[in-house]
Amino acid sequence: MNDAYVRLRARFARLATVEEAAAILHWDAAAMMPPGGGAARGDQLAALAGITHEWLVAPDLAEWLDAADPGDDPWEIANLALMRDRRSRAAALPGALVEAQARANSACEKIWREARAAADFARVLPAFAEVVHLAREGASALGAALGIDPYDALMEGFQRGVRAADVAPIFAAYETFLADALPVIEARQIAPHSPAGPFPEAAQEALCRRLAARAGLDFAHARLDRSAHPFCGGTPTDIRITTRYDESDFAESLMGVMHETGHALYELGLPRAMARQPVGQAAGMAVHESQSLIIEMQACRSDAFLAWLGPVLRESFGGAAAVYAPENLARLWRRVARGPIRVDADEVTYPAHVILRFRLEQALIAGDLAPADLPGAWREGMAALLGITPRNDAEGCLQDIHWYDGAFGYFPSYTLGAMAAAQLMAAARRGVAGLDRALGAGDFAPLLGWLRDAVRGRGSLLGFDDLLLAATGKRLDPEDFMAHLRARYLAGAIT
Amino acid sequence: MNDAYVRLRARFARLATVEEAAAILHWDAAAMMPPGGGAARGDQLAALAGITHEWLVAPDLAEWLDAADPGDDPWEIANLALMRDRRSRAAALPGALVEAQARANSACEKIWREARAAADFARVLPAFAEVVHLAREGASALGAALGIDPYDALMEGFQRGVRAADVAPIFAAYETFLADALPVIEARQIAPHSPAGPFPEAAQEALCRRLAARAGLDFAHARLDRSAHPFCGGTPTDIRITTRYDESDFAESLMGVMHETGHALYELGLPRAMARQPVGQAAGMAVHESQSLIIEMQACRSDAFLAWLGPVLRESFGGAAAVYAPENLARLWRRVARGPIRVDADEVTYPAHVILRFRLEQALIAGDLAPADLPGAWREGMAALLGITPRNDAEGCLQDIHWYDGAFGYFPSYTLGAMAAAQLMAAARRGVAGLDRALGAGDFAPLLGWLRDAVRGRGSLLGFDDLLLAATGKRLDPEDFMAHLRARYLAGAIT
Structure with missing residues (x-):
């Protein structure tokens, strides 16, 4: 493996470490957090997600990916391919779309709780229509970047x-x-x-x-x-x-x-x-x-x-x-x-x-x-x-x-x-x-x-x-x- | 307040948000975490501390601090002064010293637990001498940056x-x-x-x-x-x-x-x-x-x-x-x-x-x-x-x-x-x-x-x-x- 790949490994290890922190905070939100902590927790998780996203789309990462040689080990070869996938997915979505999705999803999810309690689909329909609209936009962008069908690009995000x-x-x-x-x-x-x-x-x-x-x-x-x-x-x-x-x-x-x-x-x-x-x-x-x-x-x-x-x-x-x-x-x-x-x-x-x-x-x-x-x-x-x-x-x-x-x-x-x-x-x-x-x-x-x-x-x-x-x-x-x-x-x- | 100060406010808000995440993770480590999570938690907290430190010493922050106009509100004026303090403290310590302190403190703390259990000061003395050596070096650097006595610079870090x-x-x-x-x-x-x-x-x-x-x-x-x-x-x-x-x-x-x-x-x-x-x-x-x-x-x-x-x-x-x-x-x-x-x-x-x-x-x-x-x-x-x-x-x-x-x-x-x-x-x-x-x-x-x-x-x-x-x-x-x-x-x- 060459220097560029070693740098990539260090960057992705740091990224995974921040994602671990987010995982514990997610658990805490569901299992421990008092209700009044919810708003701040949303900000904390968004901040960590923003950091990892910035690292994935940073120019130096792209340079290292271009220059990386992982050697002959099939694990390292697969690792580099997965790094490229993560970069491609992150870079495919414009920052403004990611933010719009985060806002729309969060708003819709709140209304959905009321709508479900009232068995009233009409109440959530406007917010849901916006979520679907943005999801379609994201799926198109991801599909184009990965060279696959938009819906497949969404599935791929959950199961490669x-x-x-x-x-x-x-x-x-x-x-x-x-x-x-x-x-x-x-x-x-x-x-x-x-x-x-x-x-x-x-x-x-x-x-x-x-x-x-x-x-x-x-x-x-x-x-x-x-x-x-x-x-x-x-x-x-x-x-x-x-x-x-x-x-x-x-x-x-x-x-x-x-x-x-x-x-x-x-x-x-x-x-x-x-x-x-x-x-x-x-x-x-x-x-x-x-x-x-x-x-x-x-x-x-x-x-x-x-x-x-x-x-x-x-x-x-x-x-x-x-x-x-x-x-x-x-x-x-x-x-x-x-x-x-x-x-x-x-x-x-x-x-x-x-x-x-x-x-x-x-x-x-x-x-x-x-x-x-x-x-x-x-x-x-x-x-x-x-x-x-x-x-x-x-x-x-x-x-x-x-x-x-x-x-x-x-x-x-x-x-x-x-x-x-x-x-x-x-x-x-x-x-x-x-x-x-x-x-x-x-x-x-x-x-x-x-x-x-x-x-x-x-x-x-x-x-x-x-x-x-x-x-x-x-x-x-x-x-x-x-x-x-x-x-x-x-x-x-x-x- | 001018644009530079508005940017500073946003940067410090983001920094505080990451510090909130770290605060919850610190609590979790003491109150909830299974013992096997300790090593990873240390990495997670170090990663978050590294991120906030990078933000504090970044060149753009220095530019904004130089150009910032907080307006006439005494709260905003005090806020800018505290921002400058945080930047000065962060910039005063070379990265290599911060890392050496983190390593030395962590190593010494572990030995101290054994030494205290055995009532054996000699056991911890070498590690403690290194901690004191690095603390003195840090205090000198901080004191010089803040224009105060080295010990005062340490106290100031806990109570302004x-x-x-x-x-x-x-x-x-x-x-x-x-x-x-x-x-x-x-x-x-x-x-x-x-x-x-x-x-x-x-x-x-x-x-x-x-x-x-x-x-x-x-x-x-x-x-x-x-x-x-x-x-x-x-x-x-x-x-x-x-x-x-x-x-x-x-x-x-x-x-x-x-x-x-x-x-x-x-x-x-x-x-x-x-x-x-x-x-x-x-x-x-x-x-x-x-x-x-x-x-x-x-x-x-x-x-x-x-x-x-x-x-x-x-x-x-x-x-x-x-x-x-x-x-x-x-x-x-x-x-x-x-x-x-x-x-x-x-x-x-x-x-x-x-x-x-x-x-x-x-x-x-x-x-x-x-x-x-x-x-x-x-x-x-x-x-x-x-x-x-x-x-x-x-x-x-x-x-x-x-x-x-x-x-x-x-x-x-x-x-x-x-x-x-x-x-x-x-x-x-x-x-x-x-x-x-x-x-x-x-x-x-x-x-x-x-x-x-x-x-x-x-x-x-x-x-x-x-x-x-x-x-x-x-x-x-x-x-x-x-x-x-x-x-x-x-x-x-x-x-």
């Missing part, structure tokens, strides 16, 4: 290597699968015994900590706190996960914490030798979601793990043995139900929510769907995909923050991640003898060991499909996800 | 407008007072009834929150958490205070929280119109300490307030009425005892600890005291000031972190603040009718209202003595502090 033309047929295949499978699954379901609460928060939290630690979360480098919307934030040596507790039901906190633990393990397992370099960071939101879902959905809701978990739960919460039998836990926690709300959806119907959004946001960005026509298009889409109609827009197109905050191209990551999780789990089962036997003993080590080499340790070395190819022998193949659902929901006797 | 030549006679006067008063106070003391614990942490915390809120702390803009060493951090709209709880004694948490509440109220009460400008920030550490001590020592340990507090305490913790009688609380919480440890000292003997450090650190910076000779000089000084000899250096010159972390010139702030608190309280009593009657009803509003105009609302408009002059009609006068001690500890019958 994903294209709408690849995603569309995968989602279409799932739509077909769902139309056939959903009625059958619904007909086979048996009502579970429900646990009788209350389940004290302290007991839930203690159990969450115990299970997260058992799944490999090292609390010397992690925290678990509460927030209104559970998430995983922080940095690769100081990861912060949150949850919320419902004393009438321990499932949300428990499964939520295992989900966030999956995200956290990904960050903690990134290659330390490439820390703070672009190639040492997480590979994107779809890969991130695969890591949360392989822990929550694939491992923790497996028959094997539920058999181990039942007695542990009963020890924590007491009550009738029938509740904690593994087949009852499966009926409770693998219940499939059509509903209007994405975040409440089960793993079978969840992709339908994403497919709807994927199609609508493509149309919004392409200019084929006017913001004013969103509520109607939403209702039609929900009827077609799941056969249900939201009672109002709060249960419809107002339910998610993403678009109202300017985030288009993110939604596909959820389902691409779910599909990747199934594909990775199938490969892990092939690659690791006794993986389910270990989960049946509450032992995550074999799965984690496989994921370390297959995913975490690779950082951002590979894009989405290339990572799956390297880890599983094929690009994203929805068949593994559908096979997982068939095995879990359609196979065997009805128990 | 304080000079050793002014402080020395004030401290000497106190030394004389103490030599006479201390034996008399000790002879008059009566043993208190001690409260019988345990006092559950939850009850202590609830009471701390209630009393802090009663003293004016608005939890929409504040948090109370735990940390090993209580402190006040955060920002003027998002203030974070911490304490620690001892279940055998509620005094430490309660009085500690009231102390930190005083600091917090100062930050929350700074002039919002000048937020993020140098003139809108706290006036220095001595003024800050005056604001914590006027709440903790002047108000909360007053006869009037203790009479109100007794029944509140008994309601929270139960137990014998005799314990909660105001005269017993006074005997408990105004007990005077010579001891080797500064942070355990009462308000009468505390200044002796500061006077010792003030004299020793002047000698260290002047080169009149070799680091190797510190333990002996310390023992001699303690014997002369308080008539006691520490059992070892852990109870002597190793007890405080300040010097080992490179902070020279800070210690005087504690006693200047204590004296200023007494002077401000005397002025408040003159200025506000019924101030003690209000405290006797648990009502801080009259005191707070007076302080808002006299201190908080003035931000950094005035230096230390000028602020006291404006608020109380005279520069710092130790007589008010001594009069306070006479009234509290030497007047009236022994009860």
Whole structure:
């Protein structure tokens, strides 16, 4: 590597360090900050974002990128390519547009909270139309700079290597699968015994900590706190996960914490030798979601793990043995139900929510769907995909923050991640003898060991499909996800 | 104001915004961060400090400072002068020296922790000698740039407008007072009834929150958490205070929280119109300490307030009425005892600890005291000031972190603040009718209202003595502090 590349490495390390500071401040805003700190926090985060943006578009960075020689190491070569991508994305958007987007998104997000509470789309429409207008302008600029379709340029910002033309047929295949499978699954379901609460928060939290630690979360480098919307934030040596507790039901906190633990393990397992370099960071939101879902959905809701978990739960919460039998836990926690709300959806119907959004946001960005026509298009889409109609827009197109905050191209990551999780789990089962036997003993080590080499340790070395190819022998193949659902929901006797 | 000054205001606002981010990260490191996050946090704070330092020494800032016209508003005029001070201080120290100090201080602080635990000064001496060497170099550079004595230049960094030549006679006067008063106070003391614990942490915390809120702390803009060493951090709209709880004694948490509440109220009460400008920030550490001590020592340990507090305490913790009688609380919480440890000292003997450090650190910076000779000089000084000899250096010159972390010139702030608190309280009593009657009803509003105009609302408009002059009609006068001690500890019958 030459001097220019060494300088680039130092600049990007400094940039990542400032982004770490911002990540902790984001976590603090959600988990700790008193409400009166919000305005100043917005300024602080904007100041840090402004600094990193200035560094990315600075002339010296461009000179170093032109002159850089990373040597022969494929990690350094990939690192330089990612540096160029970051520079291209940052330079593609004029400063005035970035500022206009920040202002419009922030203003719209505030109005959206009121509009959702009042189930009144008209209230947010003017602000939302401006957000869409600016998002389209940004997508065009990004697409032109990267030489790809504007919507792809937005998706690429969340998950490198994903294209709408690849995603569309995968989602279409799932739509077909769902139309056939959903009625059958619904007909086979048996009502579970429900646990009788209350389940004290302290007991839930203690159990969450115990299970997260058992799944490999090292609390010397992690925290678990509460927030209104559970998430995983922080940095690769100081990861912060949150949850919320419902004393009438321990499932949300428990499964939520295992989900966030999956995200956290990904960050903690990134290659330390490439820390703070672009190639040492997480590979994107779809890969991130695969890591949360392989822990929550694939491992923790497996028959094997539920058999181990039942007695542990009963020890924590007491009550009738029938509740904690593994087949009852499966009926409770693998219940499939059509509903209007994405975040409440089960793993079978969840992709339908994403497919709807994927199609609508493509149309919004392409200019084929006017913001004013969103509520109607939403209702039609929900009827077609799941056969249900939201009672109002709060249960419809107002339910998610993403678009109202300017985030288009993110939604596909959820389902691409779910599909990747199934594909990775199938490969892990092939690659690791006794993986389910270990989960049946509450032992995550074999799965984690496989994921370390297959995913975490690779950082951002590979894009989405290339990572799956390297880890599983094929690009994203929805068949593994559908096979997982068939095995879990359609196979065997009805128990 | 002209364009150059408008640019300066924007640059300093941005700088303060980044410093706010750093303040939250400092709080997080002490109150929230898992231990494994420490190394990355050090990098994050160094990166933010590097950014603000670069902005301060940038050529464009110098040009704007030369060309700036702030107009006729005294606030803007003072603001520009403070901007020039910050630039001068930042530019005075070569980057290589700043980095060498950061490294040496950080290394020494780590060794100091071991040395203190082992009561082994020799272990830290080499690292400490380097810290002193670099501190002297920095003090010389700062003194030359500011045209003042090197030690004064260090003090000025913590409290503007304080000079050793002014402080020395004030401290000497106190030394004389103490030599006479201390034996008399000790002879008059009566043993208190001690409260019988345990006092559950939850009850202590609830009471701390209630009393802090009663003293004016608005939890929409504040948090109370735990940390090993209580402190006040955060920002003027998002203030974070911490304490620690001892279940055998509620005094430490309660009085500690009231102390930190005083600091917090100062930050929350700074002039919002000048937020993020140098003139809108706290006036220095001595003024800050005056604001914590006027709440903790002047108000909360007053006869009037203790009479109100007794029944509140008994309601929270139960137990014998005799314990909660105001005269017993006074005997408990105004007990005077010579001891080797500064942070355990009462308000009468505390200044002796500061006077010792003030004299020793002047000698260290002047080169009149070799680091190797510190333990002996310390023992001699303690014997002369308080008539006691520490059992070892852990109870002597190793007890405080300040010097080992490179902070020279800070210690005087504690006693200047204590004296200023007494002077401000005397002025408040003159200025506000019924101030003690209000405290006797648990009502801080009259005191707070007076302080808002006299201190908080003035931000950094005035230096230390000028602020006291404006608020109380005279520069710092130790007589008010001594009069306070006479009234509290030497007047009236022994009860």
